[in-house]
Amino acid sequence: xxxxxxxxxxxxxxxxxxxxxxxxxxxxxxxxxxxxxxxxxxxxxxxxxxxxxxxxxxxxxxxxxxxxxxxxxxxxxxxxxxxxxxxxxxxxxxxxxxxxxxxxxxxxxxxxxxxxxxxxxxxxxxxxxxxxxxxxxxxxxxxxxxxxxxxxxxxxxxxxxxxxxxxxxxxxxxxxxxxxxxxxxxxxxxxxxxxxxxxxxxxxxxxxxxxxxxxxxxxxxxxxxxxxxxxxxxxxxxxxxxxxxxxxxxxxxxxxxxxxxxxxxxxxxxxxxxxxxxxxxxxxxxxxxxxxxxxxxxxxxxxxxxxxxx
Numbered sequence: 001x002x003x004x005x006x007x008x009x010x011x012x013x014x015x016x017x018x019x020x021x022x023x024x025x026x027x028x029x030x031x032x033x034x035x036x037x038x039x040x041x042x043x044x045x046x047x048x049x050x051x052x053x054x055x056x057x058x059x060x061x062x063x064x065x066x067x068x069x070x071x072x073x074x075x076x077x078x079x080x081x082x083x084x085x086x087x088x089x090x091x092x093x094x095x096x097x098x099x100x101x102x103x104x105x106x107x108x109x110x111x112x113x114x115x116x117x118x119x120x121x122x123x124x125x126x127x128x129x130x131x132x133x134x135x136x137x138x139x140x141x142x143x144x145x146x147x148x149x150x151x152x153x154x155x156x157x158x159x160x161x162x163x164x165x166x167x168x169x170x171x172x173x174x175x176x177x178x179x180x181x182x183x184x185x186x187x188x189x190x191x192x193x194x195x196x197x198x199x200x201x202x203x204x205x206x207x208x209x210x211x212x213x214x215x216x217x218x219x220x221x222x223x224x225x226x227x228x229x230x231x232x233x234x235x236x237x238x239x240x241x242x243x244x245x246x247x248x249x250x251x252x253x254x255x256x257x258x259x260x261x262x263x264x265x266x267x268x269x270x271x272x273x274x275x276x277x278x279x280x281x282x283x284x285x286x287x288x289x290x291x292x293x294x295x296x297x298x299x300x301x302x303x304x305x306x307x308x309x310x
Contacts, residue, residue: 016084041097050095052093066209071095076131077184119225126184126203146268150272157268158288164288174307184209184210184211185213185214191225213255247309
């Protein structure tokens with residue numbers, strides 16, 4: 001924690017109702033994780049809050065007004081933290097901390113009993129909440145937008161990326177032939193965006209959220225957590241409350257490939273922006289190779305046909 005960090009946290013916190021007069025000496029400030037933003041846990045006066053300060057350059061691809069609206073809707077849906085204050089221009093946000101939770105990771109999803117089922121239930125609660133998010137998450141339009149951002153940055157793409165985008169055209173056609181009812185979706189369900197208290201799973205970080213095919217979220221969390229087939233089965237049964245149909249399962253598999261395709265580009269933007277959070281070139285290439293492997297698997301065509309047939 002630098003003096004600059006502490007000053008930014010305190011300046012942000014004083015915008016929240018009830019914290020206008022808080023003093024630095026009365027606060028305990030802890031820096032938490034975050035791939036693109038600075039996130040802090042602040043304890044003061046018997047309360048704990050999260051102060052989120054956006055990373056440089058994120059304004060190029062995140063609409064903070066939309067994020068703030070959706071974060072509040074997710075709280076009303078009962079799946080996320082209460083937003084105490086947010087600036088729709090800068091993206092600075094103060095939310096109430098959720099007590100006694102573990103921030104999830106791929107390893108914790110493997111070792112915490114029942115966690116895939118709790119994730120499935122949390123997503124179902126969000127998707128069936130009746131809330132309406134701003135922004136329409138449109139996969140192939142976002143791919144084009146990210147490519148334009150990268151072109152402006154004169155960034156390098158992994159070898160063969162455009163070939164895989166072209167090979168995804170039948171996926172686009174199948175999804176368009178059997179459109180899903182849109183629902184409020186997280187759209188970026190990294191493991192670290194799930195908070196588990198052992199009974200209930202909570203979801204945070206609504207930067208990429210919007211109305212979307214809900215099975216995008218289900219497929220994406222499976223990829224992020226590295227679920228095997230048995231974990232997928234547990235999550236899907238918890239999500240649907242019964243065995244999924246071939247079309248539902250196929251949709252999840254298709255979105256596993258498509259989320260890697262999209263987040264490859266996102267990672268390349270981070271790489272072009274010199275984001276120091278991790279090795280984003282390795283991140284992007286790894287995701288791209290996983291996408292290719294899934295799309296080239298013998299079973300992929302059958303899943304795509306099941307989607308097409310509904």
